[in-house]
Each structure stands twice: as C-alpha cells, then as structure tokens.
Amino acid sequence: MDGREGLSPIDEEITVYLRKIEKPVIYAVNKIDSLKREALLPEFYSLGVERFFPVSAEHGLGIGDLLDEACGYIPKTEKEVEEEAAMAAPKVAIVGRPNVGKSTLVNTLFGKERMITSETPGTTRDSIDALVRYNKKDYLLIDTAGIRKKAKIAEDLEWYSTLRSFRSIDRCDIAILIIDGFEGITDQDLKIAGYIRDAGKGCIVAVNKWDKVEKDTKTADLYTKAINKKLHFMNYAPIIYISAQTKQRVAKIYPLIDEVLSEYSKRITTGDLNRVFESIKISHSHPMYRGREVKFFYITQVSIRPPAFVIFCNYPEAVSEDYRRYIENRLREAFVFKGTTIKIFLRKKR
Numbered sequence: 534m535d536g537r538e539g540l541s542p543i544d545e546e547i548t549v550y551l552r553k554i555e556k557p558v559i560y561a562v563n564k565i566d567s568l569k570r571e572a573l574l575p576e577f578y579s580l581g582v583e584r585f586f587p588v589s590a591e592h593g594l595g596i597g598d599l600l601d602e603a604c605g606y607i608p609k610t611e612k613e614v615e616e617e618a619a620m621a622a623p624k625v626a627i628v629g630r631p632n633v634g635k636s637t638l639v640n641t642l643f644g645k646e647r648m649i650t651s652e653t654p655g656t657t658r659d660s661i662d663a664l665v666r667y668n669k670k671d672y673l674l675i676d677t678a679g680i681r682k683k684a685k686i687a688e689d690l691e692w693y694s695t696l697r698s699f700r701s702i703d704r705c706d707i708a709i710l711i712i713d714g715f716e717g718i719t720d721q722d723l724k725i726a727g728y729i730r731d732a733g734k735g736c737i738v739a740v741n742k743w744d745k746v747e748k749d750t751k752t753a754d755l756y757t758k759a760i761n762k763k764l765h766f767m768n769y770a771p772i773i774y775i776s777a778q779t780k781q782r783v784a785k786i787y788p789l790i791d792e793v794l795s796e797y798s799k800r801i802t803t804g805d806l807n808r809v810f811e812s813i814k815i816s817h818s819h820p821m822y823r824g825r826e827v828k829f830f831y832i833t834q835v836s837i838r839p840p841a842f843v844i845f846c847n848y849p850e851a852v853s854e855d856y857r858r859y860i861e862n863r864l865r866e867a868f869v870f871k872g873t874t875i876k877i878f879l880r881k882k883r
C-alpha cells in the first residue's frame with residue numbers, strides 16, 4: 534500500500550479478496566521513510582489487518598523485518614527439519630573400548646544398518662550421529678569413532694580410543710558405557726566411567742555380548758556385584774545385560790534412557806530438600822574443626838542436567854570428602870537420581 538497517498542478504496546477491495554484465499558498474506562505499507570509518515574499508519578488498521586510492515590523500498594527501510602516474516606512461511610526442507618530435531622533431541626553417546634560393540638549397538642538401536650562394524654578394532658573412523666525416533670520421541674545417538682589399527686602398541690590404541698570416548702561424552706547428555714561381557718571390566722572402562730561422572734553426565738552401563746557368556750541364573754547377579762565393586766564411584770548407574778548382535782534386551786534401553794534423562798533433569802523443591810537435609814545433619818554430625826562446630830545452614834538446588842546443589846556452611850573448607858559422600862548418599866536415598874551424577878557445592882555463610 535502507498536503510505537504517501539494513504540488508504541485507498543482499492544486497498545480495501547484487495548484486502549477483502551486476500552482474506553478469501555487460504556494463503557499467508559503479509560501487508561506492507563511502502564514509502565514510509567520518516568517518523569512523520571509513520572503517523573499515517575493507524576488509518577490502515579481500519580482494514581482489520583493485525584500487522585503492517587512499514588517499509589521504504591527506495592531507502593531500504595524495514596526490509597529486513599519484512600523478509601524475516603516472509604522467510605518464516607517458507608516450508609522447511611527435510612534436511613532442516615532433521616537438523617532442528619537433532620538439536621532438540623537428547624544426546625546419547627555410545628562409548629567404550631575398541632571392539633566392544635558400540636557401532637553394532639547404534640545399528641540395533643537405529644533399527645537398520647548405519648554404522649560399519651567389523652572384527653577389527655577401530656573400524657569406525659569418524660563418529661556419525663544418528664537421529665532416531667522411538668515411541669514418538671527423538672534421540673540423537675553418537676557413535677564413538679574407533680582407531681584404525683595403525684598404532685603399533687596395543688596400549689596406545691586403547692588410549693587413543695579412550696580419548697575419542699571422552700570427546701563423545703563431552704557432547705552428550707547421557708552416555709551408554711559398553712563393557713565387553715566376555716572380557717569383563719578393565720581399567721580403561723573405569724577411566725571412561727570416571728570421565729562420565731566428572732563431566733556431570735547421565736550414565737547407563739551396558740554389558741554387551743551377553744550371548745557369548747556362559748551363564749546360569751546367578752551369573753548376572755555376580756557380575757553386577759563385581760561391576761559395582763569396581764565402579765563404586767558410580768553405583769548409581771543402572772546396569773543392563775544385552776546382546777547388540779542378537780538384540781536381546783536392547784529394546785529396554787530406550788525406556789532406561791528416558792528414566793535417566795528425567796532424573797538428570799529433576800528438580801527438588803527447597804522445602805523438600807531441607808526437610809531431608811535436617812535429618813541428614815541430625816543423624817550424623819560433622820567432626821569438629823579447630824575446636825569449633827561445623828554448622829550446615831541450608832541446601833538449595835541451583836541447576837539441573839545434572840542436578841547441582843549448594844549447601845551453606847560456616848567452614849566449607851573443613852568439610853571432608855567422607856562427609857560430602859555421606860550427604861550425597863543420603864540425598865540419593867531420599868531422591869534417587871538414578872543414573873545421573875549430582876554435584877554438591879559448599880558455600881561459606883557465617
């Protein structure tokens with residue numbers, strides 16, 4: 534419309550026509566190149582149009598906003614839709630030593646062949662993310678690149694692939710740590726687990742190749758005990774026994790991911806926290822510090838993903854690692870936090 538001339542009967546006619554067509558319409562009033570002219574805009578609103586874009590085609594004013602609006606109506610390409618879903622989806626990294634079956638699990642979770650798998654450790658050269666939809670929910674699976682068998686020394690190979698696991702962990706919300714059930718848990722597995730915990734991510738331990746393990750009714754229980762002993766610093770992580778190859782129990786992984794994700798994002802009210810914290814303080818007090826009582830005032834949750842808490846205390850520097858662990862264990866007894874790291878910070882308050 535012509536902002537210099539003002540509203541004309543033709544504008545009205547065209548507007549009536551445009552209302553009838555079922556397409557998005559953007560209304561722009563041109564020749565608006567000064568504030569004074571903008572004062573003319575209200576008369577256009579008598580058309581009943583919700584929004585006008587004042588522009589000056591000649592001076593290039595207001596064109597950016599107009600284009601933004603127009604671009605919003607352009608249908609997204611399939612690739613753009615996928616990219617947006619990938620950004621919003623929870624990120625699940627599949628990590629573990631070479632050859633434990635990371636890519637096989639990604640393929641099984643994905644539902645079709647996507648990663649290249651083989652008996653040679655280091656088959657996966659680059660980590661490829663796979664966006665999957667399961668039960669109407671999206672997940673971004675991050676496979677961890679293996680190392681090609683170039684390294685002369687087996688230990689080097691293990692170490693480099695561990696570094697790659699670290700990189701996948703940095704990008705994820707939840708890590709699935711795969712252990713080779715046939716070979717058992719190794720020092721490298723512990724390093725990866727420690728990294729997941731320190732990075733503050735959720736974790737599920739998947740014992741893979743369970744089909745290859747000779748077992749009776751007690752095997753899984755014994756195995757769980759052995760893992761919990763070695764992974765004592767991460768005994769909150771659920772353990773699942775799977776075969777990525779035969780797909781045994783793989784379908785249970787998605788509900789487990791959902792559960793851990795919800796724990797990872799859980800928020801506890803300050804009221805509930807402090808009710809529990811009172812009993813934590815009473816049932817086991819902190820040893821004296823330089824002849825003085827160590828007092829804890831209150832606790833509050835400061836963030837999620839992972840849940841983090843701040844406890845106000847008179848001598849934070851005096852609080853022992855043991856006591857901190859005691860608090861963490863008691864908080865877990867009350868609020869569970871299955872599969873997720875929680876962080877506890879101490880702050881000084883007199």
Ligand SMILES: Nc1nc2c(ncn2[C@@H]2O[C@H](COP(=O)(O)OP(=O)(O)OP(=O)(O)O)[C@@H](O)[C@H]2O)c(=O)[nH]1
Nearest residue numbers: 632633634635636637651654655656657679777778
């Ligand atoms: N028996 C058995 N074999 C498996 C299972 N999962 C994987 N494998 C085999 O283990 C070998 C390694 O599997 P991959 O999926 O390539 O292992 P990866 O962890 O991706 O290996 P890299 O990428 O090299 O680190 C392949 O020969 C798989 O067929 C399983 O559940 N049971």
Ligand SMILES: [Mg+2]
Nearest residue numbers: 635636657679
């Ligand atoms: Mg692989």
